[in-house]
Amino acid sequence: MKNVCVLGAGAWGTAVANLLADNGYNVSLWCYESEVASLILKNRCNERYLPEIILHKNIQAVTSLEKAFKNTQWIFEAVPVQFLRSIVQQCRPFYTVEQTWVVLSKGIENDTLQFPGAIIDDVFECAVKKIVLGGPSFAKDLATRQVTAVTIASEHKEQAEKLQSMLNNSYFCSTVSDDFLGVQLGGALKNILALIIGMLDGAGFVDNTKAFVFTRGLQEMVVLAKKLGAKEQTIYGLSGIGDLVLTAMGSLSKNLAIGKRLGRGSTIGTLRKEEGVLPEGINAIHSVYQLCKKHNINLPLFLGVYEVVFGQKTLSELLQDIIACPVKL
Numbered sequence: 001m002k003n004v005c006v007l008g009a010g011a012w013g014t015a016v017a018n019l020l021a022d023n024g025y026n027v028s029l030w031c032y033e034s035e036v037a038s039l040i041l042k043n044r045c046n047e048r049y050l051p052e053i054i055l056h057k058n059i060q061a062v063t064s065l066e067k068a069f070k071n072t073q074w075i076f077e078a079v080p081v082q083f084l085r086s087i088v089q090q091c092r093p094f095y096t097v098e099q100t101w102v103v104l105s106k107g108i109e110n111d112t113l114q115f116p117g118a119i120i121d122d123v124f125e126c127a128v129k130k131i132v133l134g135g136p137s138f139a140k141d142l143a144t145r146q147v148t149a150v151t152i153a154s155e156h157k158e159q160a161e162k163l164q165s166m167l168n169n170s171y172f173c174s175t176v177s178d179d180f181l182g183v184q185l186g187g188a189l190k191n192i193l194a195l196i197i198g199m200l201d202g203a204g205f206v207d208n209t210k211a212f213v214f215t216r217g218l219q220e221m222v223v224l225a226k227k228l229g230a231k232e233q234t235i236y237g238l239s240g241i242g243d244l245v246l247t248a249m250g251s252l253s254k255n256l257a258i259g260k261r262l263g264r265g266s267t268i269g270t271l272r273k274e275e276g277v278l279p280e281g282i283n284a285i286h287s288v289y290q291l292c293k294k295h296n297i298n299l300p301l302f303l304g305v306y307e308v309v310f311g312q313k314t315l316s317e318l319l320q321d322i323i324a325c326p327v328k329l
Helices: 011-022 034-043 065-069 081-094 116-124 139-143 157-167 180-202 207-228 238-249 254-263 268-275 280-294 300-310 315-324
Strands: 003-007 026-030 059-062 074-077 100-103 129-134 148-153 172-177
Touching (some): 011 026, 011 059, 011 074, 011 139, 026 065, 034 059, 074 081, 081 116, 100 116, 100 157, 116 129, 116 180, 148 157, 148 238, 157 172, 180 207, 180 238, 180 280, 180 300, 180 315, 207 280, 207 300, 207 315, 238 254, 254 268, 254 280, 280 300, 300 315
Parallel strands (some): 003 026, 026 059, 074 100, 148 172
Antiparallel strands (some): 129 148
């Protein structure tokens, strides 16, 4: 039986660990919080992040990165992007060039505007072997073994196909792509659009309006992807529109839920106090705003979301802006 490591015992990391264990792997699930590890070891359940799900016996919760990295060639990282650089830096003493990293994080680092794969390369100061996984995949649905499909992308087809064989089973399937950037981009942008759909819903806007903004957001995703060198077809696939539909409409979407609360009048400061760590969409708003400015890309919806959440623009003003400025694909 082969050993794999999952970095991050949030809901998504825990669900992927359970998938790997189902497929016959011994999984070292690294937990940042010692109390989470203790509860998993005691109750076989991650009660904080994935309650009511009994975890596979092949999952071993650990708090030592050295122990997590021992005797494994596969590192699945599921760390929020705002904390990823710090965690990867702590991994440096235990990393070997034979290891392959699977990027499960979705977002863009604020300070550097780097996607998760580039952050990993930057920390290790080399081109690490890595694959990105993205698509419509709520952690709870995966953990309860509901049929789930994703895209996995790598610049090396053999690596992606190897991961595909590790993951696919009767309830999980994946398609292979070579658009490493596009899959990461789709995973970051869909969170922002879920926030704005939630804000519109929370503020009482009707379904017609939300459908318009959803479609406009998809168009702006395509424009940004092409400008940055990703493939348009990726945005129209599982890791683009598939993930967008799930996050902007699904009942388990944290970004949608936070957006609804913003639409009802809650502030970012209040939400941060109440929730602790906010969903990735809040972090991504800053990064995409900076990307648009850096590359001189006029995307009124993405730029306007920043001004609504962190400035003084109203949702009604944002709608008028995007009506007045059609997208040119």
